[in-house]
Amino acid sequence: KQEVTQIPAALSVPEGENLVLNCSFTDSAIYNLQWFRQDPGKGLTSLLLIQSSQREQTSGRLNASLDKSSGRSTLYIAASQPGDSATYLCAVKGGGADGLTFGKGTHLIIQP
Amino acid sequence: DTGVSQNPRHKITKRGQNVTFRCDPISEHNRLYWYRQTLGQGPEFLTYFQNEAQLEKSRLLSDRFSAERPKGSFSTLEIQRTEQGDSAMYLCASSVQGSFDGYTFGSGTRLTVV
DSSP: OOOEEEEOSEEEEETTOOEEEEEEESOOOEEEEEEEEEOTTOOEEEEEEEETTOSEEEETTEEEEEETTTTEEEEEEOSOOGGGOEEEEEEEEESSOSSEEEOOOEEEEEEO | OOSOEEEOSEEEEOTTOOEEEEEEOOTTOOEEEEEEEOTTSOOEEEEEEETTEEEEEOTTSOTTEEEEOTTSSOEEEEESSOOGGGOEEEEEEEEOTTOSOOOEEOOOEEEEEO
């Protein structure tokens, strides 16, 4: 059974810092990996999608990497802003399954 | 089409009552998924449809839960005889089969059972 772990569970940093969120998964046979953002009480907003054949994806100040063989992904946020405060969720889509398996998320607070 | 739409946004119900939620996916998406999220946890997969066919159900989906997608467009999720443990955010997502695109999620329905 696929398990996804996100570290740290919570992170608080001053505005302007660069930061890294980590995601690990136990079964490397994935189809893709997706990073989401969730604001309190809201649904999920897709940030980046990395196919299993890709190594990284970039969107603005966000960069996500994937090392499928080691079962790891990182989300890099450059020049953090208070508006980046949210919970960040990592999810993998297995090769044989159609549902996503999520981690518990990293709760991020950017201090003004 | 502005994305995945879920209604209602919030639902408060008494224990033992039945509730029904609706999801309208992106129109060209033929796959539709239901997830449940409790506080402090990531979403958990419940079930998914490809067009009108329900192809997979999680063991989390007890016999009190039923989902339909009668015409391959919108979907409903019904919970019968609600229990306090059913209190959660119910999320709907859609995607295109075989596409390299990811999932698009709705804003969810927050259920509180009192």
